[in-house]
Amino acid sequence: MHGTVQTRHARAGFDPICRGYSLRNLANEFDVSIRTPAEIRQAAVRLREAVETLGPFQIIPCDDIACPAPMRDAEGRILAEEVFGWADRSDWYKHKNLALEDPISEACRYESEPFYMVDGRFITLHANEFLSSIDASSQDRWLGSNPASGIVVPVHMAMGTIGALGLYVFATGFDVAAVFQHYADDLFIMGHRFINGYRKVTQRSRQLSASGPHLTKHEVQCLKWAAFGKTDEEIALIIKRSTSTVRFHLNKAAVKLNTSNRPQTVVKATQLGYIGQYPVRSKQSG
Numbered sequence: 001m002h003g004t005v006q007t008r009h010a011r012a013g014f015d016p017i018c019r020g021y022s023l024r025n026l027a028n029e030f031d032v033s034i035r036t037p038a039e040i041r042q043a044a045v046r047l048r049e050a051v052e053t054l055g056p057f058q059i060i061p062c063d064d065i066a067c068p069a070p071m072r073d074a075e076g077r078i079l080a081e082e083v084f085g086w087a088d089r090s091d092w093y094k095h096k097n098l099a100l101e102d103p104i105s106e107a108c109r110y111e112s113e114p115f116y117m118v119d120g121r122f123i124t125l126h127a128n129e130f131l132s133s134i135d136a137s138s139q140d141r142w143l144g145s146n147p148a149s150g151i152v153v154p155v156h157m158a159m160g161t162i163g164a165l166g167l168y169v170f171a172t173g174f175d176v177a178a179v180f181q182h183y184a185d186d187l188f189i190m191g192h193r194f195i196n197g198y199r200k201v202t203q204r205s206r207q208l209s210a211s212g213p214h215l216t217k218h219e220v221q222c223l224k225w226a227a228f229g230k231t232d233e234e235i236a237l238i239i240k241r242s243t244s245t246v247r248f249h250l251n252k253a254a255v256k257l258n259t260s261n262r263p264q265t266v267v268k269a270t271q272l273g274y275i276g277q278y279p280v281r282s283k284q285s286g
Contacts, residue, residue: 026050026186027193032255034197041073044083047194054179057150059084061191063199065105065162071198097276103134108154108164114188116180118149123177125184134197149176151184153191157199160271165191211255220274222249227275 018113030050032043044061051057060080063071070078080086107115107122110130117120122131147168155163165187215223218239225235232250236243250262257272258266269275 020053024043027172027189030190032190032194032197034201036285037074037214039072040198040201041075041077041079041083043194043197044073044079047069047190048083050190051167054167055176056169056176057170058086058170060165060166061195061198063161063163063168063195063202065102065108065164077085102138104152104164104166107131107134107136107152108162110113112154112156114151114153114180114184114191116149116151116176117147118176122152124286129201148172149174151176151180151187153187155192155195157196158271160197163195163199165195190238215253215256215269215274216249219249219253222246223253223269224275226250226262227270 004230029048031240032047032050034040034043047061048059051059061084062072069072070080072078073082085145107130111122111124111128113125115124115128115131117123117136120136122128122134122136124131147170150166150168152167155165155167157163167187221239222235229236233244237248239246250265253269254260254265257265258270260269
């Protein structure tokens with residue numbers, strides 16, 4: 001099933017480091033941007049052609065790791081089947097627990113830079129203890145067999161959506177580390193252009209107004225403490241304001257974010273980057 005790709009590269013005397021593409025040229029040579037639904041298939045073909053210059057990779061792009069629905073072109077045809085050569089095993093996306101149990105999806109939640117996998121391990125440019133604890137050797141449940149190696153580009157997008165560009169190699173003995181070293185930056189650019197573009201033309205968000213929400217300093221301060229589980233009364237003591245003032249700020253934030261309760265407001269504010277992972281400081285702490 002993967003013999004076509006492997007044989008083509010074998011006949012060509014494939015050498016990934018001597019193909020003549022520099023780090024910048026690969027992404028520039030193959031424009032995979034998507035501006036309209038009609039460009040989805042053409043961009044997918046260009047992505048496949050670009051990756052073919054690097055080695056016997058098979059591509060699985062995903063615009064949302066939380067949803068197993070496959071990416072499709074403007075006519076509704078599944079890209080994995082029609083463009084990326086998964087016609088004989090394309091039902092991988094039908095597994096309902098894919099997003100919860102697939103090790104690639106798990107790894108993409110904890111890493112935003114490209115990484116590669118070999119010998120059942122994920123390897124990153126910078127140490128990541130979360131990835132070190134994930135077993136990458138269980139892909140056979142989803143793909144039918146375990147890839148020998150591969151490169152993954154996580155794509156973290158607006159509103160907390162995470163996509164991924166997976167490049168799998170089923171042939172043994174291929175030096176995926178060398179390709180990663182030379183072309184990780186190109187794949188990062190191409191993966192983000194392709195998946196972000198696809199997402200924008202197929203999932204236009206109506207959750208926010210065109211002008212977008214503009215939260216005030218006090219609204220953000222109250223939301224940050226709410227995210228830490230503080231009650232209205234506790235927040236009021238921390239910021240030295242009345243409970244009614246705290247509720248006023250939280251209600252105003254909910255109206256701006258078009259949410260109906262506190263947890264939903266906190267989640268959306270987090271998605272939009274108003275709430276980080278660092279603790280807030282009270283007036284007492286300066």
